[in-house]
Amino acid sequence: MSRERFTVTFEWESGRSETCEVPNETDLISSSEEQGLGLPFGCRTGACATCAAELLAGEVEHVRPPRGLKEKHLDSGYVLPCIAQPRSDCTLRVGSAVQAELVSNPWK
Numbered sequence: 001m002s003r004e005r006f007t008v009t010f011e012w013e014s015g016r017s018e019t020c021e022v023p024n025e026t027d028l029i030s031s032s033e034e035q036g037l038g039l040p041f042g043c044r045t046g047a048c049a050t051c052a053a054e055l056l057a058g059e060v061e062h063v064r065p066p067r068g069l070k071e072k073h074l075d076s077g078y079v080l081p082c083i084a085q086p087r088s089d090c091t092l093r094v095g096s097a098v099q100a101e102l103v104s105n106p107w108k
Contacts, residue, residue: 004024005021006089006090007021009091010037010053011094013097018032026085028060029081040094040096045064047067047068049068050099052073052078052080052101053079053081053098054076054077054079054092055077055091056077056091058088058089059088060079060086060087062084063083064083066083073102079092
């Protein structure tokens with residue numbers, strides 16, 4: 001029997017930490033938005049990686065292919081909250097700093 005809700009903790013580089021209850025079959029961005037947490041996002045389809053997060057604990061499942069992430073990023077534990085649903089209680093590192101780790105700045 002699956003659970004109705006999962007406890008998800010979002011952690012920012014600044015030390016801020018927010019915990020919310022995410023209903024089963026609901027993506028992480030939608031839940032965080034409903035609770036006013038202010039996670040970055042762009043396309044909401046898994047293509048741009050603006051919302052990229054690092055999964056620190058627990059399990060999530062992408063409901064469609066995460067096109068915005070390379071295989072090496074997936075292997076390293078990065079997820080796209082816009083298309084990811086929790087499958088257990090979990091903790092994610094979030095914020096623009098995470099996305100910056102995935103994409104090199106060509107202007108540096």
